[in-house]
Amino acid sequence: MENVVATPPAQPKSRFLWFFLLLALVNLMWSAQGTAVKFLEGKLGPIAITFLPFYVTTVMFIPLLLRERRRNPQAAKITRIDWLRFAAAGVGGQVLAQLGMTWGITKSLASNASILNLLIPVITAVLASFLLRERITRLRIGCLLIGLAGVFLLSVQDLKQSAFLQANYLTGNLLILCGCLGSAFYNVYCKGLLQRFQEIEILIFSYVAASVASVPLLIWVEPFQFAQLAALDWRGWLAFAFLALCMYGLSMILFFYVLQHLPVTVASASLYLVPVFGILLAALFLGERLTSTAIAGTAIVLVSTILIMKWDKSSA
Numbered sequence: 001m002e003n004v005v006a007t008p009p010a011q012p013k014s015r016f017l018w019f020f021l022l023l024a025l026v027n028l029m030w031s032a033q034g035t036a037v038k039f040l041e042g043k044l045g046p047i048a049i050t051f052l053p054f055y056v057t058t059v060m061f062i063p064l065l066l067r068e069r070r071r072n073p074q075a076a077k078i079t080r081i082d083w084l085r086f087a088a089a090g091v092g093g094q095v096l097a098q099l100g101m102t103w104g105i106t107k108s109l110a111s112n113a114s115i116l117n118l119l120i121p122v123i124t125a126v127l128a129s130f131l132l133r134e135r136i137t138r139l140r141i142g143c144l145l146i147g148l149a150g151v152f153l154l155s156v157q158d159l160k161q162s163a164f165l166q167a168n169y170l171t172g173n174l175l176i177l178c179g180c181l182g183s184a185f186y187n188v189y190c191k192g193l194l195q196r197f198q199e200i201e202i203l204i205f206s207y208v209a210a211s212v213a214s215v216p217l218l219i220w221v222e223p224f225q226f227a228q229l230a231a232l233d234w235r236g237w238l239a240f241a242f243l244a245l246c247m248y249g250l251s252m253i254l255f256f257y258v259l260q261h262l263p264v265t266v267a268s269a270s271l272y273l274v275p276v277f278g279i280l281l282a283a284l285f286l287g288e289r290l291t292s293t294a295i296a297g298t299a300i301v302l303v304s305t306i307l308i309m310k311w312d313k314s315s316a
Helices: 012-031 033-040 046-071 080-107 110-116 119-131 138-154 156-161 167-193 199-221 234-259 264-285 292-311
Strands: none
Touching: 012 033, 012 234, 012 264, 012 292, 033 234, 046 080, 046 199, 046 234, 080 110, 080 167, 080 199, 110 167, 119 138, 119 167, 119 264, 138 264, 138 292, 167 199, 167 234, 167 264, 199 234, 234 264, 264 292
C-alpha cells in the first residue's frame, strides 16, 4: 500500500518520538471535534452532524481502497466472516460511539461527557486483556492512574458542574457511557483485524458497514433535507470539511498506523491528551484563562503518556 505517512526511523529513540508525535497529532484533531460541532449545531441535527461527514469520508476513500487492493495482489480476500467482523466494528464501534456521544450530550451536560470520556483508556485496557490477551502490567496501570489524575486536575471546572445522579441527565449519561464503550471496542477490535488487513481496508470496510446501518436514522429518526447543507456559512462548511477529512479520515488512519506498532492499551493511554489540547485550544482561540491547576494537569498527563510509551516493553 502506498504510505500514508513517512516510514518511521529505525532508531529506538526516534521511533518513540515519532509515535509520540503521531499520537499527539491524532489527539489534537480529536480535541477539535467539539469546536467543529459547535459551528454546525443549530444548522444540522445531531444525527446529521455525526453521519453526513462520515459518509463523505467513506465515499472519498472507497476509490483509494479499490486502487490499493488492485495494486496489492496479496491482499486478503474478503470472506463472509470478514464482512461480519467489519459490521461488528462499524456498528458496535463507530455507530455506537458517535451516536451515543452525540445524543448523550444533547440529553446531558458537556461536563458530564468530559468526565465520562476519562473511562475510555481504562475500558480499552480491560477489553484488550480479554479480546487481544494484552497484559495489564503494573506500569500500564500506574501510567493510566497518573494520566487519570492529571486529567482530573484539568477537569476541575467540569467536575464542579457535573451532575451524574440527577434523574433528568441519567439517560444522557448512559448514552455517553455507551459511546465510550463503542469507542474502546472499535479501537481494540480493529487492532485484531490488523493481522489480516491494512489500516485503510479496516477503516473503509468498517465505515461502509456503519454507513449502511446509520442511513435509516436519517430517514425515519431525523429526516434530512439538502436545503440544510445549502444554508451553511463558510464556518459551517469549514467545520464540515474538518470532520470529514481530519476527524473521520486522517486521524483514524494515523491511529491505526500506530496500532500496528504499539499495544492498544499503550496507544489509548494517549487519549488523555485530548483534554490537554482542548484546554490549550480554548486558551489560544477563545481567550479562556489557563489556570495553574490546568498547567499542572497538563504536565502530569504528558509525563504519564511519555512513561508508558517509553518504558513499556511491548512498545519497543
